Amino acid sequence: MELNSIKDAFDRVTKKQKLSSSKSQEAIEQMSQEIELALSRIQSATPQSDHNLIISELKAKLKEMTPLGQLEGPQKELNLALSKYTKLLEKQFNPDISKSYRNVDFDFHTVDQIIASHLYHENMFDVGDCFVKESHVEAVVDKKTHFLEMYQILESMKSRDLGPALKWATTNHDKLQQNGSDIELKLHSLQFMEIVQNGSRDEALKYVRTYISPFADQHFPEIQKLTACILWTGKLESSPYTELLSPTHWVKLAHELAQQFCNLLGESIQSPLSMTVAAGVQGLPTLLKLMNVMAGKKQEWQCMKQLPVPVDLDQEFQFHSIFVCPVSRDQASEDNPPMLLSCGHVLCKQSITKLSKNNSTRPFKCPYCPTEVQVGQCRKLHF
Incomplete structure (x- = not known):
């Protein structure tokens, strides 16, 4: 509107x-x-x-x-x-966004660590080094080393050099397999296509036997297709497999490598700080509207533990399941968890307490079906 x-x-x-x-x-x-x-x-x-x-x-x-x-x-x-x-x-x-501010006791050392990690995460190493030096944050130095390695690998891939990427994949072979990732095979496949395009049939066949055949148990159809490319060595442009030469494979694989690299580090591919800021910007209009309504209740705003209105965020900002009670419309929490009724419907604990009038032995009627339920029969759900 x-x-x-x-x-x-x-x-x-x-x-x-x-x-x-x-x-x-x-x-x-x-x-x-x-x-x-x-x-x-x-x-x-x-x-x-x-x-x-x-x-x-x-x-x-x-x-x-x-x-x-x-x-x-x-x-x-x-x-x-x-x-x-x-x-x-x-x-x-140009609203006064300070209206939505709450007095929160920040641990400034932790905030400094988050900012330093963000700078290294976003490939701003010079700025990150300067910030670490001035803020005396030393706990993120290891992150710098890891992210520096990742960006060096990605930079090499831009110039079609897969050596660093293959070395990293080989070193982390077991971890990647545990995560169900086939990125090592994809890297070898790209390297194989480079050999087929620019090398000899003998070299390509040797590469398949040495590096790609160990993956045959789980990826036999893909390896068959790659092996067939050997027949078109040096003339893949006129083969039925020209799609394998598309530059998009390099772009997609670089993105996947960054995802897997961050996954092994226990990090998100998106910087947590940038995600937090983006989510805050998206939710800010709702908070400003709320503050305009509560203009005379600043003290209540500072003490509020839960917002009285929902803040709708895009799917990219939703990282876990959320249950909203269909009766009270409250979002489930540790103090008010979702409970499974014997009839199969789910309500929050506080709604069940109200329906049973705080009597654990008194049956109450499910608001969505004719079944009568006892509080003792309800089970806590974990999403």
Whole structure:
């Protein structure tokens, strides 16, 4: 709705601007015509007195046209619409975000560690080193070493050098298999395609036997397809397997390698700090609306443990299952966990307590089916 109101205001400004421009152009054309007509008459008239008369008539016509008067109305309407639009933008996009601030005791050392980790995570090593030096955060030095290795591997892949990536995959072979990742085979497949494209059949066949055949038990169809490429050594562009030469394979594999690398480190591929900031920006309008409603209840806002309204975030910011009680509409928590009724429906514990009137032996009717349920028969659910 807010974006719609902004668009409507923008459309009004655009309409007024076009009208003002059209009126200005029309007035200029009328004046130009009169001036050109006067110049033509002056050029054809010989006595000096006729010249003065023509100029006097021109002045009278221009005064009668009142060009400034024609432009004054549309210009005022444009200025008014533009002023309203500016105020609307300031209201929507320049709110006082300090209203949503809460007094929270931060552990500044931990915050410094998060910032330093973010800088290394985002390949800003020079800035990260400077920040670590000034903030005296030494606990993230190991992260720098790991992320530096990752970005060196990715940089090598950009120049089609798979050596560092294959070395890393071989070193972490067991861990990658435990995670169910086949990235090692994919790296060898890309290296094999480079050999087929630029090398010899004997070299390609030797590579398959040495590095790719150990994966045959689980990936036999893929290896068959790769082996068939040997028949087209040096001329893959005219083979049925041209799709395997697509540069997108390199891009996708680089992204997958970064994911697996971070996974082995116990890190997210996205920086936690950047994800937190992005989620905060998305939830900020809801918090600002809430604070406008609670303008006179600042103390209550500071003490509030749970927001009275939901903050909807995109799927990318949802990392675990969330259960909302269909009766109370409250989100489940440790103090108010989801409970499975004997009929199969699920309610939060507090709703069950209210329905049973806090009597563990008193049966109550499930709000979604005719079944009568006892509190003792309800079981706590873990998502």
